[in-house]
């Protein structure tokens with residue numbers, strides 16, 4: 001096979017053989033690099049069938065989330081570079097427009113495919129281009145509000161959009177919600193598509209044409225009501241889609257048949273396919289949530305290769321909230337489809353009545369929490385920093401404007417590594433800091449995270465705590481968490497008559513402590529302060545250091561635009577303090593994938609690079625600008 005077009009003339013036997021080869025390549029590569037194994041193993045046949053019917057040099061294919069698109073990448077010129085998947089400078093784990101003309105829409109966050117596909121279809125029509133546009137969306141992604149908003153519009157516009165609903169009964173964890181229950185009922189009634197076609201075929205065979213037309217017309221006019229009552233798929237039909245399915249999503253022959261038939265339908269169509277997440281690899285089939293997104297593993301056994309490391313921030317968060325909830329019955333916990341990822345699954349086991357998985361619905365999760373807080377509860381909402389971006393207005397309008405006591409826990413804040421640009425949690429400090437009433441904290445280690453949760457849950461206003469992906473530093477965890485003084489920083493490293501004071505945020509405290517050692521060897525005396533609070537930050541400490549230091553430095557694993565450094569710069573300006581300020585953080589660009597260590601280095605946030613920048617700046621201050 002040299003081009004995707006070759007698939008259109010391939011026999012079923014050859015396609016089946018190719019499916020086997022692709023599975024093997026995905027498995028071998030993900031075992032080595034980590035990645036989204038189970039979702040991609042589940043869509044091999046679907047992708048082959050789509051490419052063997054449609055011509056995607058003309059037509060357009062939009063993946064939802066894009067974590068199931070490895071076969072698509074392999075078929076579209078990236079077979080030879082597939083071994084670089086998710087590595088620095090290699091191919092990304094998600095479709096990306098800059099990477100291939102076949103990646104028609106960049107993706108990583110869920111529930112965007114139907115909106116984007118509809119947009120592409122409207123653009124084609126206005127540009128007079130004749131093309132079919134296909135969105136592939138999972139049952140998990142279908143729980144997101146945007147997907148419903150798009151279905152709602154697509155049904156009314158009556159454009160010939162094709163939506164393939166890839167139903168594997170799973171989000172990352174087991175899928176949730178009434179729609180998911182509805183889909184499971186549909187899976188029990190695979191006769192609908194046939195029954196509807198047989199009925200139409202029977203009527204069309206009536207020799208008197210006007211009678212048959214009348215029957216079909218009448219049937220169509222009561223169609224919505226009838227289908228709602230007796231036919232599955234009625235929800236989609238009521239939204240203006242022709243519903244077909246469910247179809248075995250691993251049966252290439254059936255998939256090709258149905259795709260060939262719908263190629264001529266000139267209205268929105270939803271094809272419901274049923275697949276097995278992790279298909280073809282027993283460990284992934286039996287534990288799809290573990291192999292949804294997985295690190296390196298042993299292909300032969302399915303054993304994940306993990307170095308022994310201290311408990312993760314997620315684990316510490318999980319236990320801290322459970323401990324607090326054991327003492328306070330008002331504490332409830334909410335996740336948006338990430339019970340395992342956020343650590344709240346354990347909370348659900350302890351307190352099933354106080355735990356809520358709302359599906360991929362971050363906006364709803366936040367407003368739900370605001371409602372609960374208005375009703376007297378103490379909600380904790382755990383959402384990855386990158387996905388919390390979805391809920392900006394809900395944080396502003398529903399929580400902060402009403403000053404409600406909701407605790408937002410933003411996991412995976414900062415650079416997340418191999419998932420890349422779509423997933424880095426580097427914007428939260430900037431997007432939260434501008435909202436009145438919001439309080440923002442970042443712990444320097446896992447013990448401080450526990451203290452912050454304990455402290456924040458005793459406050460009667462909105463609080464956000466952001467913490468990184470992965471293992472903690474391995475510090476001792478206090479048996480009894482200490483309350484931390486609100487709005488106060490912590491002096492971590494104090495030197496007599498320091499030339500420089502660094503105010504470091506979260507993960508950067510450790511890096512700056514190491515940078516201090518390097519600078520000390522160069523005879524540069526540095527104080528290191530753990531900022532702890534981004535808002536309200538410790539203005540007294542900044543003021544005091546500004547009086548005694550030649551240089552103030554802020555260091556954060558977040559975007560420089562609008563982050564903690566900006567807050568300090570605004571303060572110094574407002575107070576007419578002229579002490580030079582060096583702001584270290586993530587530059588104003590999207591950072592691609594790589595290991596966390598590689599990316600921190602790229603952004604100049606290693607101890608080595610931090611110390612170098614500080615030494616250079618101090619030199620400029622003391623001796624004037626270098627030429």
Ligand SMILES: Cc1ncc(C[n+]2csc(CCOP(=O)(O)OP(=O)(O)O)c2C)c(N)n1
Nearest residue numbers: 039108109110138139140141170171172337
């Ligand atoms: C807005 C947003 N929230 C959460 C996620 C994390 N996430 C990635 S895939 C996924 C589950 C998707 O399930 P589904 O669409 O059924 O695809 P499957 O993995 O089952 O193939 C979730 C929750 C995300 N990518 N985007």
